[in-house]
Amino acid sequence: MKPKTRKQQIINTAATLFKKKGYSAVSMRDIAKALGIKASSLYNHISSKQDILTEIIISLAEAFTNGMSVIKTSEITNVEKLNRIIELHVEITTKNTYEMASMNNDWMHLEERLEYYLELRDGYEENFRSIINEGINDNEIIKGNPEVMLFSILSTLRSLYLWIPKKEDLNAEDLAANLSQVLIHGIKK
Amino acid sequence: MKPKTRKQQIINTAATLFKKKGYSAVSMRDIAKALGIKASSLYNHISSKQDILTEIIISLAEAFTNGMSVIKTSEITNVEKLNRIIELHVEITTKNTYEMASMNNDWMHLEERLEYYLELRDGYEENFRSIINEGINDNEIIKGNPEVMLFSILSTLRSLYLWIPKKEDLNAEDLAANLSQVLIHGIKK
């Protein structure tokens, strides 16, 4: 897709291995072998194993934060904002299924940047929450428990990385539309 | 709660560590230290590290499979079956938040029992799918994409272990009711 630099190649290769077995179970020698080089050669391009994980997770987290900030400040209804959030997740996840696995499962192994990551994540959730709450205030959304709504939608969106690779027949647009139907309108007749 | 045997104590302690850092990042010495003993002493009670993981995951997976088989054969509407499934997840997850983390994130590190686990998981999903499909046939559920419905509901239920410990104010019954509302009826007014 867009390996370009050797460093990006290493990061991409690492991400595919991280998705399969998790960050901790993948050794530098595993990553090197997948690239056809020796482990020590990796250090010409990256500074540590941590460094690889950090690049994967932080750049993704920032993509979500940036997307959210556009949605948050746009002049549309709150339900429409939820639809945009769904599209954002489908779009980013479609292009980064491996990286999403690391973000979901291995964020706790970030060290120096852990705090920063948690700030991004908390900020994202806070914006999400306020959209739901405003939707309730504006009578767009039912008077249910907003925490359960947030949790429910976000859990589904964060798990997309597991399903998208298995359902390649569904294109991004259709998937977003279907998710919107189910998550916003429910499934009951 | 129910440590009873020393073996169960070890498994429970291991599960709390596995949730925090993942199976691969937890060493036998970590588990031993949390119990105040030496790593080699663990082997008086368990036969390997794999053994611990296997016990955690398989017993949980079987609990879900058993619960599903009761629901599947009961004489209620399909939407009602979905509500029972939600209750099943809330009930099991409330009592096993640590174990659920292992099942969700570390199942791929099962070795001899991996195949059996995948059988259980696939069977569970297949039953889930057929309830949704029958619901659509019976006009209880809208004519949407059943795979997206399955994915959406199951993702939420499988992520419960992340949220339940943070929202202890919500009891199991209320949580199930709220989830049912959101997952089945949607959030739009």
Next chain:
DNA sequence: ACTTTTAACTAACAAGTGTTAGTTGTTTTC
């Protein structure tokens, strides 16, 4: 009272871990 079981211990193992130092050939830049 004696035997067995339980559950801890110390010591050690072979293999694997992330990483560094120093080297070498190739490609790019001036």
Next chain:
DNA sequence: GAAAACAACTAACACTTGTTAGTTAAAAGT
């Protein structure tokens, strides 16, 4: 064509890994 940058290599390091063998003290069973 010389100098600099790039990207691979070998060799080695200190440390951690899961696990085994053999031992010991206390508890339980007879």
